[in-house]
Amino acid sequence: MSENQEKKVHGIVAEYESVDSLLDACRRVRDAGYKKTDAYTPFPVHGIDKALGIKPTHLPWIVLVCGLTGTATALLMQIWMNAIDYPYIISGKPFISLPAFIPVAFELTVLFASFGAFFGMWALNGLPRFSNPMFTDPRFDRVTDDRFFLYVDSKDPRFDEGSVQQLFNETGGQHIQSVIDDDSSSKIPKPIFAIWGLIVAFSVIPLLIVLKMRVTNSSSPRFHVFYDMDFSPAKDAQQGSTLFADGRAMRPDVPGTVARGEVGQDMNFLTGIDMEELDRVDSPRAERLVNTHLNPLVPQDPDGNDDDEATSPEVSAQAEAAQEPSVMDTTPWLKENPLDVDRELLALGQQYFGIYCSVCHGLNGGGNGLVNRRARKILAQSWIPPSSLHQESLYEDKYPDGKLFNTISNGIRKMPGYASQIKARDRWAIVAYVRALQMSQNASIDLVPQDRREEILERQREVEQKLEEQAEAERKAEEERAKRAGK
Ligand code: HEC
Numbered sequence: 001m002s003e004n005q006e007k008k009v010h011g012i013v014a015e016y017e018s019v020d021s022l023l024d025a026c027r028r029v030r031d032a033g034y035k036k037t038d039a040y041t042p043f044p045v046h047g048i049d050k051a052l053g054i055k056p057t058h059l060p061w062i063v064l065v066c067g068l069t070g071t072a073t074a075l076l077m078q079i080w081m082n083a084i085d086y087p088y089i090i091s092g093k094p095f096i097s098l099p100a101f102i103p104v105a106f107e108l109t110v111l112f113a114s115f116g117a118f119f120g121m122w123a124l125n126g127l128p129r130f131s132n133p134m135f136t137d138p139r140f141d142r143v144t145d146d147r148f149f150l151y152v153d154s155k156d157p158r159f160d161e162g163s164v165q166q167l168f169n170e171t172g173g174q175h176i177q178s179v180i181d182d183d184s185s186s187k188i189p190k191p192i193f194a195i196w197g198l199i200v201a202f203s204v205i206p207l208l209i210v211l212k213m214r215v216t217n218s219s220s221p222r223f224h225v226f227y228d229m230d231f232s233p234a235k236d237a238q239q240g241s242t243l244f245a246d247g248r249a250m251r252p253d254v255p256g257t258v259a260r261g262e263v264g265q266d267m268n269f270l271t272g273i274d275m276e277e278l279d280r281v282d283s284p285r286a287e288r289l290v291n292t293h294l295n296p297l298v299p300q301d302p303d304g305n306d307d308d309e310a311t312s313p314e315v316s317a318q319a320e321a322a323q324e325p326s327v328m329d330t331t332p333w334l335k336e337n338p339l340d341v342d343r344e345l346l347a348l349g350q351q352y353f354g355i356y357c358s359v360c361h362g363l364n365g366g367g368n369g370l371v372n373r374r375a376r377k378i379l380a381q382s383w384i385p386p387s388s389l390h391q392e393s394l395y396e397d398k399y400p401d402g403k404l405f406n407t408i409s410n411g412i413r414k415m416p417g418y419a420s421q422i423k424a425r426d427r428w429a430i431v432a433y434v435r436a437l438q439m440s441q442n443a444s445i446d447l448v449p450q451d452r453r454e455e456i457l458e459r460q461r462e463v464e465q466k467l468e469e470q471a472e473a474e475r476k477a478e479e480e481r482a483k484r485a486g487k
Pocket of ligand 1: 353356357358359360361371384385386389394404408412413414415416418430434
């Protein structure tokens with residue numbers, strides 16, 4: 001501000017010696033109808049907002065609105081991503097699964113609310129502000145020590161220098177003064193620019209170093225900031241180790257280990273192969289499956305002789321799985337599910353099928369799961385589609401339960417095995433459910449109790465109609481795409 005301009009008066013301030021006199025003065029000022037006021041004290045004084053008639057802050061409302069915005073943002077974002085832009089079944093959950101959305105919603109709620117609180121507080125307090133005219137009076141320094149100040153702003157509609165001074169006088173205020181503009185320059189001091197420039201200059205250095213390292217070669221080893229984190233003695237999964245003879249850091253189960261809760265599950269149950277029968281027939285393949293089950297890390301020789309061409313267990317299990325169906329299957333598979341198939345088991349099977357199988361094979365087992373649809377879209381030619389589970393060759397008479405169990409456990413050709421992810425009991429539940437699915441595709445209405453037939457037929461009509469609509473929509477989308485591609 002230039003010298004000749006008259007100094008602007010911001011308001012009037014008075015000094016008080018005690019909390020009581022300040023509070024008393026506050027009440028008088030409030031009752032006189034002044035609104036744009038403020039009190040400055042060395043420590044928090046209870047009841048001063050009320051004495052000054054200061055309304056509670058709006059900050060909580062700002063925080064609430066920001067928090068709700070965060071919740072809404074998170075939910076909409078996840079619904080858009082999971083259910084609209086890229087619908088994908090994860091762990092058998094519905095596309096819009098609120099419980100799964102909670103963590104992100106919680107985080108964004110907290111984040112937005114904190115931003116609201118932080119920036120809202122700044123905004124409501126008129127910050128950032130580099131200087132305050134209150135500081136021009138050296139007496140004001142005592143506000144952090146032993147003096148109390150009361151201030152009335154000149155923007156107050158009732159402001160009148162004379163009457164405010166008189167009011168302060170009456171309430172025992174001392175050193176009543178006008179608060180005038182700070183006469184220091186409003187320009188940012190030069191040293192700040194210098195510091196700023198230095199910070200910018202220094203912050204470029206790491207970038208330059210990175211840049212240089214990207215374009216040059218070095219024969220010295222990488223620099224490790226936290227050496228013991230980069231080279232922890234603990235091993236990661238699949239890492240090698242010179243400590244053990246087989247060179248692997250991961251250790252297999254001690255042969256014969258039985259997991260908690262799985263005591264009493266016999267080999268029939270765990271492999272899907274009839275052990276008694278195996279004693280009688282000669283089936284090298286079944287022997288190998290059993291051995292692989294017992295010693296998953298010990299390579300099984302596919303030919304049963306002592307050639308040194310030992311393959312890794314994964315490879316031999318895959319070779320096993322890949323065996324052509326044309327080769328006579330001599331494996332003595334269990335013919336029946338060893339568990340009692342009841343409603344509860346089927347429900348369990350349905351759940352696990354939904355989680356592990358439906359992504360590829362589809363919820364109805366028809367082979368058109370979401371992975372298949374997506375893969376056909378992006379991989380087109382090279383994709384091997386999941387089998388439909390409704391082929392006759394997969395029915396119970398040609399494909400015994402034990403074999404289905406083995407397929408789930410060890411996989412087949414392009415399909416991975418699930419023994420490491422699904423417990424044996426749950427795999428058998430899936431077997432039971434697959435059978436139910438297969439039956440459902442060929443069921444006749446005679447299988448349904450008399451009193452529920454009408455209901456089922458009604459459902460069937462509904463489903464057929466829906467399928468038709470779906471096919472229609474798909475056809476349209478296809479045409480649309482073809483049209484666009486043609487353009
Ligand atoms: C990652 C996708 C994928 C998942 C998940 C999957 N499968 Fe498969 N499945 C396939 C593919 C692909 C094939 C066909 C393999 C081939 O022909 O190379 C197949 C084949 C099959 C077959 C036919 C086997 C045969 O002998 O022809 C059965 C039965 C089967 N799957 C059952 C299941 C069950 C039960 C589950 C759930 C535990 C499951 N699949 C999970 C991809 C999958």
